[in-house]
Amino acid sequence: MxxxxxxxxxxxxxxxxxxxxxxxxxxxxxxxxxxxxxxxxxxxxxxxxxxxxxxxxxxxxxxxxxxxxxxxxxxxxxxxxxxxxxxxxxxxxxxxxxxxxxxxxxxxxxxxxxxxxxxxxxxxxxxxxxxAVILREDPVIVGVPGIVQLGEDVLLNCTTGNAMPPANIVWYIDGKPERTEPWMVNNTQVSYPNEFGLRNSWRSLRLRVNTLRSLVSVRCEATQPTWPPYVRSANASLVVARSPHLSMFTASGSSTTVFEISIAVLASCLSSVHIFSKYSALSEV
Structure with a gap:
């Protein structure tokens, strides 16, 4: 100067x-x-x-x-x-x-x-x-199934680590905020404080799969109300099955191999082609 x-x-x-x-x-x-x-x-x-x-x-x-x-x-x-x-x-x-x-x-x-x-x-x-004690890790999303069916209900949960002030959680589905009722806007759950006065947050998402796309993207965004706000997020994808019976092969505890699942998918596709060919003339009448 x-x-x-x-x-x-x-x-x-x-x-x-x-x-x-x-x-x-x-x-x-x-x-x-x-x-x-x-x-x-x-x-x-x-x-x-x-x-x-x-x-x-x-x-x-x-x-x-x-x-x-x-x-x-x-x-x-x-x-x-x-x-x-x-x-x-x-x-x-x-x-x-x-x-x-x-x-x-x-x-x-x-x-x-x-x-x-x-x-x-x-x-x-x-x-x-x-x-502030800021979040040191991204939140964790649990409950993501391997494959989901069209019309199936999925329950996901997003949880943060200990922090202070506690984070508020918002879900995004395919990039858009979760649709909630007015009373659900601040529906983030917060734990009791630990020995250091820190709290963790969690929020559930009940999602009905109604898309024609093969994937549904979800994001859990945790924001601490500090100045400036501190944000961490986590992402997950739901694979939408085309066969109405495919999810039975991926049920918890099943020993079905990837090869067997592939055979089931192929058989379902061939069956669909056969049925379509057989009745295509009727559908055009």
């Missing part, structure tokens, strides 16, 4: 280091410390580094001043986001922060870098962190 200050015939140029990167996680687990890092560089002819300051909101929580002893200082704060330790040099400054135990709280952290006088030019950047 360059600022030109004109006093009569004199021009004073005040420059500051450039902040090249500010690493603040988007989400932070309140059971763990959050690690924040500010990276900066001095350009040619920049004055020496004067200080690096960290703020939580408007409260200063940490300061690094290389020319002082000790060079680092931690400031207590009653608003949460206190610093436990820091490690800084002329190019970066890293701190570890204790997060409040209130989920879905949004915190802002600012890194401010200033250079030596006489003008003490300053640059700063701010990023936000939301206190």
């Amino acid at each position: 360059t600022v030109l200050l004109v006093f009569g015939l004199f021009v004073v140029i005040a420059t500051a280091h450039n902040i090249t990167s500010l690493d603040v996680p988007r989400y932070g687990d309140p059971h763990r410390e959050a690690n924040l890092v500010c990276y900066y560089v001095n350009e040619k002819n920049d004055p020496p580094l004067h200080s690096v300051k960290w703020y939580r909101g408007t409260h200063e929580i940490f300061r690094f001043t290389p020319e002082q002893l000790p060079p680092t200082r931690i400031f207590n704060t009653t608003t949460g986001g206190g610093v436990t330790r820091g490690s800084c040099n002329l190019h970066s400054c890293a701190i570890s922060v204790v997060l409040p135990r209130s989920y879905n709280t949004r915190l802002s952290f600012t890194c401010e870098v200033s250079t030596e006088g006489p003008r003490f030019a300053v640059v700063k950047q701010t990023k936000n962190l939301t206190v």
